[in-house]
Amino acid sequence: MTSGPCTTAPRADFWQAEHDNAELRLQSEGITLQHFDVTGGRRSEAKLDASLVNRVSECEQKLKAHQEAILRFRAYKSLFDMIHPEELVELNVDDVLYFNVRGADKAEVD
Numbered sequence: 001m002t003s004g005p006c007t008t009a010p011r012a013d014f015w016q017a018e019h020d021n022a023e024l025r026l027q028s029e030g031i032t033l034q035h036f037d038v039t040g041g042r043r044s045e046a047k048l049d050a051s052l053v054n055r056v057s058e059c060e061q062k063l064k065a066h067q068e069a070i071l072r073f074r075a076y077k078s079l080f081d082m083i084h085p086e087e088l089v090e091l092n093v094d095d096v097l098y099f100n101v102r103g104a105d106k107a108e109v110d
Contacts, residue, residue, distance in 0.1 A: 022059050
């Protein structure tokens with residue numbers, strides 16, 4: 001696996017895996033069927049596990065947010081590719097983390 005700026009999207013990958021797992025759990029564990037005897041036959045009712053439904057929804061929201069961030073940062077990177085190497089550009093914390101600025105993972109916070 002290659003690491004560095006714009007080659008991986010670990011947070012998006014994490015949420016995709018969480019989403020896939022949550023969907024599998026919902027399909028395998030999250031549906032309960034109840035059967036009721038009624039006049040003239042039987043009635044069935046399906047119930048979904050609300051916590052698993054909520055987890056799938058949360059994962060979808062997180063995944064969408066991270067995919068949108070990937071698109072934003074790819075556009076940002078293409079801008080950096082066009083400017084002169086000595087041009088000064090102001091970065092925020094998200095930029096530093098995304099572009100894997102040297103030492104960002106080891107920086108001390110005062």
